[in-house]
Amino acid sequence: MTEHRPLSLTLAHLNDSHSHFDASRIPLTLPGLGTVFAECGGYARLCSAVDRAKSEARDEQRHLLLVHAGDCFQGSLYFAHFKGTMNAVLNNQLDLDAMALGNHEFDLGNPPLAEFLDHIQFPMLSANLDLSQEDQAKENPMRGKPGLLDYDDDAGHGRFLVRHFDGEPVALFGLSPDNMPELACADPDTHFLDCLTVARATVAAIRQRGINKIILLSHLGYDRDLMMAEQLQGVAAIIGGHTHTLQGHFDNLGLGGRDHYGVVIAGTVVVQAGCNALFLGRLKLDLNADGSLSRVDGGNLLLLGQNLSRDSGGQQALTAPEEEQAWSYLEGQDNLWQVTPDPTVHRLIEEHYRPEIREFERQKVAVASRDLRHIRIPDDKGGSDVAPLLAEAMRWQARQMGLETDFGLHNAGGTRASIAQGKVSAGWIAGTLAPFAIGVERYRLSGRELTDTLESAINNATNNGVVGTGTGSYPYAAGLRYHYQADAPMGERIRDLQVDRDGRWQPVQPEAIYYGVSTGYTAAGKEGYYPLARLPEPPQELGLTIAEAVIAHWQHLGTLD
Incomplete structure (x- = not known):
């Protein structure tokens, strides 16, 4: 002993x-x-x-x-x-x-x-x-x-x-x-x-x-x-x-x-x-x-x-x-x-x-031609000017890699600041605007799964019929447009969902297959994006963070408006 x-x-x-x-x-x-x-x-x-x-x-x-x-x-x-x-x-x-x-x-x-x-x-x-x-x-x-x-x-x-x-x-x-x-x-x-x-x-x-x-x-x-x-x-x-x-x-x-x-x-x-x-x-x-x-x-x-x-x-x-x-x-x-x-x-x-x-902090990426406001949930002045730009950057980056990608989807909480008119630096993007070093991922889903994801995220952000986890889940998209009918029954709140394919807006079909990109956090089905966690195929990692995608895209654009 x-x-x-x-x-x-x-x-x-x-x-x-x-x-x-x-x-x-x-x-x-x-x-x-x-x-x-x-x-x-x-x-x-x-x-x-x-x-x-x-x-x-x-x-x-x-x-x-x-x-x-x-x-x-x-x-x-x-x-x-x-x-x-x-x-x-x-x-x-x-x-x-x-x-x-x-x-x-x-x-x-x-x-x-x-x-x-x-x-x-x-x-x-x-x-x-x-x-x-x-x-x-x-x-x-x-x-x-x-x-x-x-x-x-x-x-x-x-x-x-x-x-x-x-x-x-x-x-x-x-x-x-x-x-x-x-x-x-x-x-x-x-x-x-x-x-x-x-x-x-x-x-x-x-x-x-x-x-x-x-x-x-x-x-x-x-x-x-x-x-x-x-x-x-x-x-x-x-x-x-x-x-x-x-x-x-x-x-x-x-x-x-x-x-x-x-x-x-x-x-x-x-x-x-x-x-x-x-x-x-x-x-x-x-x-x-x-x-x-x-x-x-x-x-x-x-x-x-x-x-x-x-x-x-x-x-x-x-x-x-x-x-x-x-x-x-x-x-x-x-x-x-x-x-x-x-x-x-x-x-x-x-x-x-x-x-x-x-050097990273000083590196100029783009110029904002005006003040761009970020807000989580749209108010009487509209929604975020900034979050859709991050969604577009992820979609652009995936397409640059030769990947078929219909839309970018980004949660409001993943955007951390408004953008003041003037120079935007790489250090500010990675340290302030998108400070969480989370990877970009691409996923495959049906039109029905996309509809369910958008509704679930908005329900969660607005506590509409569910006890939500906060306003940060509100979705902003590039390549999608739709209406959210708050007083409609659960499962029927997303109306007139359309996707931009080759410059033309087309109705999203429930059984058709689409490809989206988001951060790994969203793609994993966190905070209201629960349908994405149930997709039959795991998402594909693109090997870069959202900040890196934003920096690359905004360097390509030169001017933000």
Whole structure:
């Protein structure tokens, strides 16, 4: 029988970093000063904070694990331009012990994630990711990659990581959302099993190995983590992500926060550390010999830089008395660290990545001859001027590739800004207008399926007879026109649907076959586009993102009107 010992363990943790490698300038509310913008976070500063956490753990004779609770993909122009390659390099710089697999890691399907797994130097944990049916004829299948600890179909539980501290084993496993098909664009042969069932089986397998100190890295979201703590026995801590929840009281900085740090439920402590590489959590656990909690301490820390300003651009400096007052207050707060960026990581970003991004930001693509308004649901001034341009760009791109394509279809929420008259740059398109680096996909459907898709999306956006998921599902099209009769019975609300073929408008026939293009998010049937999820044939990936399609088309056009 294994003889266990107590253990003092610090878990340094972050989540939902979303490619925020540069510092962010965020608004703080300070007594007597009002709103002051402070430069915070970023990976260079995060690396320095991790070094400090390790040093303090050594001084306190505590062991330390550094973990990331998922969603490192998406979120910035860096990801839009470099995809996952920069994420692999920068997260390797953190020297992570483990990372959970988040939903946004699948936004571009499996290939970018598979490449990411080939280059990271830390394990990726997702005990409920089932790759047993994955097509091994793929160019780069994920099943069997040594750095991926997924579901073991033969054993009936998730794989887990074991770390030893002075001979005492600690096991870590991860969970990804089991509703992944609703959230992202994993390949059809990639499945996610019920989280609680897999978690219970995995904990049982860990305990059968004689390990009683267990950590769960969860990307399920804060409320589900609290439920998991109630339902799952034998786990000391759940390190969470997905909902960007900032635990702790940050009212002293005007940042709010939810609950106190380290909520304990049924003997399991639950933590989460905000988002966007702004915070580092430090969970200090004293574990009894039997793996139960003896003591819980720690907190989330805002990673604060040196620069304060009155404006978000950092151009309007504080007066000298204001600066002195601000720092006098900030230096007295215990929920922040003032951190100098790590020079090696700062230099890596500045020399290897920033020059290309600066050029991308300056690159002129087109000129808007007038202001172009974006609105999600049409009002008395009409619908969006912008979203149809994105739909047309996808259709144009597919046709440039020699693919028969009748229409482009784009959800209103996938367009994030209006366009001001004047120059439009590539950086603005990829970073502001279409910031989600999601691929373009082509699909085959009948006229009836197209009609059902349009009605379902509008019903969802307007809550007409259904409880919708938000106005972002409202459809904008290139190559289609129709009327929506809101008071007609369900299934009969789309009237006079026509398609533009060879410059002529033709009625859409229910049994005829048509080809459309959308982002992978829409093509997967998300948020009201449910009929597209039920098509008999999977969509065809075109190998480029919507931002790349828009940039190519608008360069071709030169002028937007």
